[in-house]
Amino acid sequence: MSDITMKFDLPVPMRDGTVLMADVAWPAGDGPFPVLVERTPYDKNYRSTANFDTIDGLRAGFIIVRQDTRGSGKSEGEWMPMKYEREDGYDTIAWAATLPKSNGKVGTFGGSYTGSTQWSSAIAHAPELRAMAPLVTWSDPADGLMFRGGAVELGLNSWWGLMNALPHFLHTYPPEIAFPKMGQALGHFAALKERFWELPAAAQPFFVDLGMPDVGVARALEDRSTMDESRVDGHYEKLSVPSLNIAGWYDVFVQGSVDNYVGMRAQGAATRLIVGPWSHSSLNAGATLGEVGEVNFGLGMLSPGGEQISKINFDWYDHWLRDTPATSAHESGVLIFVMGANAWRAETDWPLARAVTTPLYLDEESALRWDAPESTDAASTYEYDPADPVMTRGGNLVMGSDYPAGPYDQRIAEERDDVLVFTTAPLELDVEITGRISATLFAATDGPSTDWVVRLCEVDSEGVSRNIVDGITRVHTEAGRIDEVTIDLWSTSILIKAGHRLRAHVTSSNFPRWDRNLNTGEPANVGTTIRVAQQRILHDAAHPSRIDLQIIPA
Structure with missing residues (x-):
């Protein structure tokens, strides 16, 4: 471990002159190594091990890049969820491919919003992007992110908007305004069960007063085209990047993850789908001991096919980023957890032809x-x-x-x-x-x-x-x-x-x-x-x- 090199807050210039900041870790050795990138609005210093462990990645011989997205953490620019992720993703992937000791091939990792930033880079056709592994992310923002069946995803929108307002106030306002607003937001968090009742539902007064963007609902109701910024659906026919999609039956984005697999498979792209009995946070370290809701599905739910999620990811990247021989891990297909039977089962495709x-x-x-x-x-x-x-x-x-x-x-x-x-x-x-x-x-x-x-x-x-x-x-x-x-x-x-x-x-x-x-x-x-x-x-x-x-x- 003493031979690992880490550099913090490296500047990554975007095409419009905005500078985003990234932390980079290099494994021991001379390389060349493939690069794995996560682009996050949740602070690059937060090291979630939900589906990817940085130390394991370094031991496996990958350069690891974690970047604050525009207007987040230490990165410059406007904080506006989803708006800039395609162009910024393209520019970041190009930068990552030129890092010292890089072999020029880049993969991506992360979940939820950081799963969406992976798709954004792919849709932007970043040429150095060779593989991705989006975890619990959506396909159509009108189907689970901002709306569902025409109704507003109120619980997600209010909670997520408040959660992300807190670290972004200082990017938006001077300290004398930002700190009082942070105090107000914390108060709203404590009383969120009551705040949900405020009307109008898609422009709740408590949130409008904070002057921060929600997940995208307010913009979408004013201009439906803004949802295209984070939409994957409709882009599959132009995509070929191999994708490993990981989802949970009780996650808010399960159908989006399934749809992304189906869409890519229909185009003949290499793609895999793993679905456990998980919620959005079930794979976070220490978050569960086999329980989701009131049901214990057993510890086996945490190891798809008997393997750790982190290893599944690294096996996926190896072929696409190192040119190692393909194995069954790189064949398109599905691995699902059948609840009730509480067992994993491999399938050749989704939906199941025999259903x-x-x-x-x-x-x-x-x-x-x-x-x-x-x-x-x-x-x-x-x-x-x-x-x-x-x-x-x-x-x-x-x-x-x-x-x-x-x-x-x-x-x-x-x-x-x-x-x-x-x-x-x-x-x-x-x-x-x-x-x-x-x-x-x-x-x-x-x-x-x-x-x-x-x-x-x-x-x-x-x-x-x-x-x-x-x-x-x-x-x-x-x-x-x-x-x-x-x-x-x-x-x-x-x-x-x-x-x-x-x-x-x-x-x-x-x-x-x-x-x-x-x-x-x-x-x-x-x-x-x-x-x-x-x-x-x-x-x-x-x-x-x-x-x-x-x-x-x-």
């Missing part, structure tokens, strides 16, 4: 059945009051410690009058659900707009009902009109054991994960008036409301 789309129908007497309804006139009704929404408990989310992600007991929500509950009979045989799940509702409301939320749960032999997947669709409609509404519940892999039951919830809120639809049709960045809505779900022969599962034949 069978199988509908579960909402029926009378709160039943969820495998056979289509026969009734000619069946419906269920409820009243949705935005002042009394269904509160978030678990799921695919990242929004602070008050609202942990994962599977949780949903029986409190099921007792509410505004949550319709439909349940199967106990299963006679084990049933594996692996794939992307969707719901179709034939629904009507009495106003110009509302939300439809569907959740799929597993009910165990003790009667505990835990969430598997859920989704939301915001509709703009005419009062009383019956709409056929599709709700994307995203992907999962779970074995439901014989004797257990499946359960569906239908409701109109999941707050504060998603902002409340006020039922008035006002945009989320101006709406403050609440209206109670009368909701109606049809589930008869002519209106077969259902959840479409992907069942793996036994």
